[in-house]
Amino acid sequence: MNGEPLIRWDWLFAHLGPIADRVGQHLYLAAIAVSVGFAISFVLAAISIRRRKLYPFVTVLATAAYTIPSFAMFAALVAITGLSVFTAEIPLVLYTIVLFVPNIVAGFDSVPWDVLDAADGMGYTRGQRWWRVELPLAVPLVVAGLRLASVSTIGLVTVSAILGDSFGGLGYYILDGYHRHFTTEILVGGLLSIGLAVIADLGFVLLQRLLTPWAARRTVGG
Amino acid sequence: MTADAAAGRSAASRTGAAALEFRGVTKRYGRGEQAHGAVNDLSFEIPSGAICVLVGPSGCGKTTSLKMVNRLIEPTAGEILLDGVNVLTEDVTALRRRIGYVIQQVGLFPHLTVGRNVAVVPALVGWSKGRQLARADELLSLVGLDPASYRNRYPYQLSGGERQRVGVARALAADPPLMLMDEPFAAVDPIVRERLQDEFLRLQRDLAKTILFVTHDIDEAIKMGDFVAVMEEGGRLAQFGPPDEILAHPASDFVARFVGADRGLKRLSLVTIADLELAPLPASARAGLPTFTPSTKLRDALSVLLAADSRGGIALDEEGQPCGFVTVDAIASALADDRQPTATRPGGATTTGVSAAAGDAKVTAAGGDS
Numbered sequence: 001m002n003g004e005p006l007i008r009w010d011w012l013f014a015h016l017g018p019i020a021d022r023v024g025q026h027l028y029l030a031a032i033a034v035s036v037g038f039a040i041s042f043v044l045a046a047i048s049i050r051r052r053k054l055y056p057f058v059t060v061l062a063t064a065a066y067t068i069p070s071f072a073m074f075a076a077l078v079a080i081t082g083l084s085v086f087t088a089e090i091p092l093v094l095y096t097i098v099l100f101v102p103n104i105v106a107g108f109d110s111v112p113w114d115v116l117d118a119a120d121g122m123g124y125t126r127g128q129r130w131w132r133v134e135l136p137l138a139v140p141l142v143v144a145g146l147r148l149a150s151v152s153t154i155g156l157v158t159v160s161a162i163l164g165d166s167f168g169g170l171g172y173y174i175l176d177g178y179h180r181h182f183t184t185e186i187l188v189g190g191l192l193s194i195g196l197a198v199i200a201d202l203g204f205v206l207l208q209r210l211l212t213p214w215a216a217r218r219t220v221g222g
Numbered sequence: 223m224t225a226d227a228a229a230g231r232s233a234a235s236r237t238g239a240a241a242l243e244f245r246g247v248t249k250r251y252g253r254g255e256q257a258h259g260a261v262n263d264l265s266f267e268i269p270s271g272a273i274c275v276l277v278g279p280s281g282c283g284k285t286t287s288l289k290m291v292n293r294l295i296e297p298t299a300g301e302i303l304l305d306g307v308n309v310l311t312e313d314v315t316a317l318r319r320r321i322g323y324v325i326q327q328v329g330l331f332p333h334l335t336v337g338r339n340v341a342v343v344p345a346l347v348g349w350s351k352g353r354q355l356a357r358a359d360e361l362l363s364l365v366g367l368d369p370a371s372y373r374n375r376y377p378y379q380l381s382g383g384e385r386q387r388v389g390v391a392r393a394l395a396a397d398p399p400l401m402l403m404d405e406p407f408a409a410v411d412p413i414v415r416e417r418l419q420d421e422f423l424r425l426q427r428d429l430a431k432t433i434l435f436v437t438h439d440i441d442e443a444i445k446m447g448d449f450v451a452v453m454e455e456g457g458r459l460a461q462f463g464p465p466d467e468i469l470a471h472p473a474s475d476f477v478a479r480f481v482g483a484d485r486g487l488k489r490l491s492l493v494t495i496a497d498l499e500l501a502p503l504p505a506s507a508r509a510g511l512p513t514f515t516p517s518t519k520l521r522d523a524l525s526v527l528l529a530a531d532s533r534g535g536i537a538l539d540e541e542g543q544p545c546g547f548v549t550v551d552a553i554a555s556a557l558a559d560d561r562q563p564t565a566t567r568p569g570g571a572t573t574t575g576v577s578a579a580a581g582d583a584k585v586t587a588a589g590g591d592s
Contacts, residue, residue, distance in 0.1 A: 118329025121292055121402070122343050122392075123318035136333045214333040214376040 008184045019173075019188065026169025026196060029160065030153045033089055037096030037149060044097065045104035055105065062098035070095070070159045078163065088160040088167045095156060096149040103145030107138030140215060143208040147201050154197040158189065169193070239270040239432040240305040240399035242291070247300035249286055249457070260286045261457035264300070268449060270399070271430040275447035277437055278480070283457030284436045288402050291434060292321045304400060319343055322393030322401035322431070326408045328385045330377040336362070336388050337373035343396040361391035366421060383414040390422065394429070403435045407442070419445060440481050444469065444488055452477050466492050470557075489557055490521035495537050498556055500546025503536065511536050514548055524553050 012019075044062075048055035073091040081087045111134050119129045161168025161175040168175065170189040177185025249261040261283040268274040276284040289295040291302055293314050301308045309317055330339050338345075340361050341354035349357070359369035365387040377385060386406060393401055407415045407422075419442065426433070437443055443450045444465040452468060454460040454476050461473040469485040469492075472478035481488065496516035512526045512535035527535055527550055539545040 112327075112329070112332075114325060114327035114329040115331060116329075117294070117327075118323065118325060119331075120294055121318060121321075121323035121325070121329075123315045123346055125315055128346070133331060133333075212333065214335075214378070 004183070006183060007187055011184050012188060019192070022170050022172055022189075023192060023196070025167075026154070026157050026171075026193065029088060029092065029157045029167070029169055030150065030196075030200075032085075033092030033153045033157075034096060034146070034150050036089065037093045037153075038100055038146070040093065041097050041100030041145075042104060045101050045108070048101065048105055049108055058101060059098075062094075062101055065094040066098040070156055071162065074160060074162055083164055083166075087163055088157075092153055092156055092160070096153060099149040099152060100145045103141050103148070104138070107141030107145075108134055110141055111137045136211075139211050140208060143204055143211070147204045150200040150204065151197045154193060154200060158193055170196075238399060239430055241268065241270045241303075242274075242400060242432055242434060243267040243301075243303040244287070245301040245303060247287070247290060247302060248298050249283070249290060249295060250298045259283075259457050261290070261297075264453075264457065264459055266449075266451055266459060266462045268432055268434065270305075270432050272448040273426065273433040273435055273446055274449040274451060275435045275437060275443040276451050276453060277440055277443035277447075278453035278460070279455065280438060282453040282455055284438075284453050285404055286457070287453070288404055288434055288436050291400070291402055292318045292323060319347055319396060320398050320400075322396075322398040322403075324389050324393045324401065324403040324406040326405035328389040328409070330385055330388055330392070332377050334376075335373060336367075336375050336377070336380070337369070339377065339388055340391045340395055342392060347396060357395060358391075361394055362388075364394070364425065365391045367391075382410045383418060386410060386418055387421075390425075394431075399432060401431045401433045403433060405437055406435070408437070408439070415442075422446075441488070444492065452480060454480075486557060487521055487524075490524060490553065491519045493520045493556055494518060495520065495523060495548060498537070498548065498552060500537050501534075501549060501552060503544055503547050504534075513538050513544075515542075516540060520553050520556060523548055524550065527553075 044058050048058050068091075070091055073094075074087065077087045077090055081090070115133065115137070116129070119133045124133065157169045158171025158174055159168075161171030165172060170193045173185040173189030174193075177183065177187075177189065244264045244266050247261060247264040248259065250259050252258060264283075264287055266274070276287055278284050286295055290297045291304075291309065293309060297310070301310065303309070304317075304321075330336075331342070334342070337355065337358040340358040341349075344354045344357055355373075358373060362369040362372055367384065367387055372380075372384075372388075377388070380388065386409070389406065393403075407418045410418065423446065435443075435446055437446070447465050449462065450465050450468050451462045452460040460480075461468055461477045466489055468477065469481055469489045472481060472485070478485070494516060495514045495518045498520065512523075512530050512532055514523050514526075514535055514537050516537070516539065523535065527533075527548070534547050534549040536544045537546040537548050
C-alpha cells in the first residue's frame with residue numbers, strides 16, 4: 001500500500017527457494033486430485049455407459065457436489081478428516097468428477113456406429129474392440145475433460161491454503177499476502193497459479209496432438 | 223448354369239471360395255403376440271465363387287439376412303451353412319475373421335492409417351508385421367490405390383470412392399472364402415458407383431469369392447449378380463434365380479412391379495453384340511451407319527439405333543473389322559428367343575445359354591472400362 005511498488009523484486013528473489021517448493025506442492029496436490037478424480041470418473045462413466053439409466057443420477061450427484069462452495073467443504077471436512085491431506089484432496093477430487101464424467105461418456109458416445117459395426121463384423125473380441133477402437137477414438141473428448149479438470153483443480157488448490165501452511169500450494173502466498181497487506185505475495189501466488197494452469201492446458205493440447213494424428217484439424221481436399 | 227461358370231472361375235482362384243446355403247432361416251423380433259418377422263423361412267443356395275444379390279424394398283430384411291451370416295444378428299430358427307458347416311456352431315470371432323465384411327458407411331477406423339486399416343484382420347489373426355504390410359500394399363494395388371502414396375494416409379484424407387476401395391481391400395485382406403457386402407457402393411455418386419462396380423466385377427473374375435451382396439437398387443442387382451434373390455416385405459423370398467430369369471419370368475406381381483416395367487430393356491443390358499446372331503452385311507450397308515464393338519450391350523445398341531433413326535448398324539469384330547449387321551428386329555428377337563425355352567426351367571439347356579451370356583456381358587463390360 002503506502003507508496004510501495006506493485007512488486008517488491010528483492011522479496012521475490014530472496015524467496016525463490018520457498019516459491020519453488022510451493023509450486024511443487026501445488027502441482028503435487030493438483031496431480032493427485034486429477035489422477036484420483038480421473039480414475040473414479042472413468043469407473044462412473046463406464047457404469048453410466050453400460051447402464052444408461054444411471055447416467056442422470058451420476059450427473060446429478062456430481063453436479064450437486066460441485067455446487068458446494070469449496071471454502072465450506074474444506075472447513076466442514078476438517079471436522080471429519082482433520083488437517084490431513086484427505087481434507088485437501090476430497091473436495092478437489094469431487095469437483096473434477098462433474099468435469100470428467102460427461103466428457104468421458106461423450107467420448108465413447110462419439111465413436112461412430114459404423115466403425116463399431118465394422119469392428120464387430122471383422123472379428124474383434126469385446127476387449128480388443130474396447131482397447132483398440134473405442135478407447136483411441138474417445139481420446140479427444142477424454143483429453144478435453146483432462147484439460148478442464150486440470151485447469152479447474154489448479155485454481156482450486158489455492159483455496160486449500162485455509163487448511164494451514166502445509167496446504168494450498170501457491171495459495172499460501174495469496175492468503176499470507178492478504179493477511180499482511182503485501183501485494184507482492186498475492187501477485188506471485190496468483191500469477192504463478194494462472195501460469196501453471198496455462199502450462200497444464202497447453203501440455204494436454206500437445207498430448208492430444210501426439211495421441212491423435214488422425215484427427216482432421218482442417219478439411220483436407222483429395 | 224452360372225454355377226458352372228462360377229466353378230470354372232473358382233478353380234482359377236488362389237484359395238477358393240465357400241458355398242453358402244440358407245436353410246429355413248427365420249428372424250423374429252419380440253415375443254408372443256408382438257413378435258414380428260424380419261426374415262421369414264429364407265432358403266436358397268449360392269455355389270462357391272458366385273455373387274448372389276439380395277434385393278428388395280427397405281425393411282424387407284435383406285440386411286438382417288446378411289448380418290445373420292456373420293452372426294452380428296443371431297437367427298431365431300434355421301441354419302446357415304458355409305461349405306456345409308452351420309455357422310451357428312462355430313466360434314463367432316473365428317467365423318467373422320474368415321468372412322469379408324463391407325458396409326455402406328465403410329466403417330474405416332479413423333485412427334488407423336490406410337495401410338493398417340487394410341491389415342486389420344491379418345493383425346487380429348497374428349500375422350507378422352512384415353507380412354501385414356506386404357499384404358496391405360498388395361491389396362491397395364489391387365483396388366487401384368498406389369500403396370506408396372496411400373498407405374500412410376488417414377481415412378479423413380480420402381474421397382468417398384477411395385474410402386470404399388479401402389473398405390473392399392480391408393475385407394479381402396485375409397483372403398476370405400466369403401464376402402458380405404451391404405450396399406457397398408450406395409454412398410458414392412452414380413459415376414463413381416459405376417466405376418467401382420465395374421472394377422469390382424473385374425476383380426471378382428480373378429478372385430472368384432463367394433459374395434452375398436445387398437442392395438435396394440434392382441439395376442445394381444442385375445448388373446452384379448450371378449443370382450438375384452428378390453425379397454419382399456415380411457422378409458420373404460419372392461424369387462431366386464439368375465438375373466435374366468428374374469427379368470424374363472417374374473414369379474409374382476410383386477417381383478414384376480419391383481423389377482419395373484422396363485424389365486425387357488433391362489434384359490437387353492445383360493446381353494452384348496457378341497452374343498447376338500448377326501445377319502450378313504447387306505450390300506446397301508454404307509458408311510455413316512452406327513458401329514458396335516462386340517462388348518456393346520444390346521440395350522445401348524438399341525438406344526443408338528433409335529437415336530440415329532437407323533434400321534441397322536454394323537457390328538465390328540475384335541479387330542474393328544465389320545463382321546455383321548445389327549438390326550432392331552434382331553435385338554428384339556434376342557429377347558423373344560430366350561423367352562420360350564427358358565420357361566422349361568430348371569436346368570434346361572437354354573437357361574445355360576442365357577446365363578452364360580449374362581456372364582459374358584459382365585466380363586466384357588468390366589474389361590471395356592479398364
